[in-house]
Amino acid sequence: MPYRVHLHDLTNPTVPKSLPTQGAILDVTWAPDSNTKIYYAGLAGQVRSVDFETGLDQFVCAHQEPVKCVEYSDQLNAVISASWDKTLRITSPTSSIVLPIADKAYCLALSPTKLVIAMAGRRVWIYELNTLKEALLKGTQGEQVEVWQKRESSLKFMTRALKCMPNDEGYVTTSIEGRVAVEFFDPSPSVQAKKYAFKCHRQVIDGVDTVYPVQGLAFNSLHGTFVTGGGDATVSIWDPVAKKRLKQWPKFRAAVVACEFNRDGKKLAVGWSSDDLADAAVGVHGLSVRDVGDDARGKGTK
Structure with missing residues (x-):
């Protein structure tokens, strides 16, 4: 079964542009300052970028298991991905760091100063973006990177969606x-x-x-x-x-x-x-x- 990603133009609602992808998609996010380029993540365990203008599909990073979430951070100038392999990966054009998380990633969201990730077991972790930016610049890996807050979800059952104010x-x-x-x-x-x-x-x-x-x-x-x-x-x-x-x-x-x-x-x-x-x-x-x-x-x- 072929997997594809579609781009709809609301100013010209005809047949959307469509490109093939490397496996089933679980999440997408826009690339910075672009109406044609996205990052996508999915069951293939990779994050990739695709540009609908050129058709170019490029590798960004990989996890050991499916990648559930992907976001782009302007503050970090980096792609942030979270996986069922219990890791959070931050990938910039010049460096990359991998952070362990408590459980399978379910949802990921960014605010102007924070990164919030919801995981299995009703766990919610919050990072400060300044801390992650410093870690990315220094190449600090793993548990050396401080988690600002570790919380338990207020909801008794599995987290389905997460967004920052x-x-x-x-x-x-x-x-x-x-x-x-x-x-x-x-x-x-x-x-x-x-x-x-x-x-x-x-x-x-x-x-x-x-x-x-x-x-x-x-x-x-x-x-x-x-x-x-x-x-x-x-x-x-x-x-x-x-x-x-x-x-x-x-x-x-x-x-x-x-x-x-x-x-x-x-x-x-x-x-x-x-x-x-x-x-x-x-x-x-x-x-x-x-x-x-x-x-x-x-x-x-x-």
Whole structure:
């Protein structure tokens, strides 16, 4: 079965550009200052870059097992990848370091000053980017690199998605049990008292409370609100300050598996797919793009 990555141009919504990849993809991220180049990671255990303009596919780094997450850090000028082999790798044009982590990587996110990684066993580690930058410059490897905070997830079940707040105050996680947790970096008791969690993406079917995984998560960089997408095929916008839902879109054709805003926060891409292989084979999967408008405007935003 051929594996491919697609580039959709919203200004010219015709057939997307498509290129083959080295194995099934688990994560992608944009290369800096580019609308045509991405980094991708997946089951082949590699991180690679591909440029849709030139068609060039290049090796970046490798792990011993599938690579679950990949991000690009402008602060480090480096690609950051996390794997099921229990390592975090930081690769710049001139150097590379490998850091051990506690368990299999599930999710990875960056804030202006922090790196947050969620792992199996409900573990969450937080690094300061300045610490990682210094380690990368000096070539410091392994356990010599300090982890700023080691936490246990506020959610009782497997972490499904993780994103950092645009204002650098904290992060949000979701789980397979239809819950969302809003967390803060500052360890002081007064700030930690602000953290909270809530239920979502649930339905009562024949008198039974049916719980769906929350698989899609994205912050709006313009307003600081965030969206969640669930196995119930719905997407909701939430205001983390007012602690309320701002909007819920009508159901998509299948379970929502990914959400992402564009760079100016005015459009939202939603990926949806059935988890039934027979349905997926006949095309019960797709990508929808919504104009957000004022729907993402939360309390106190202009």
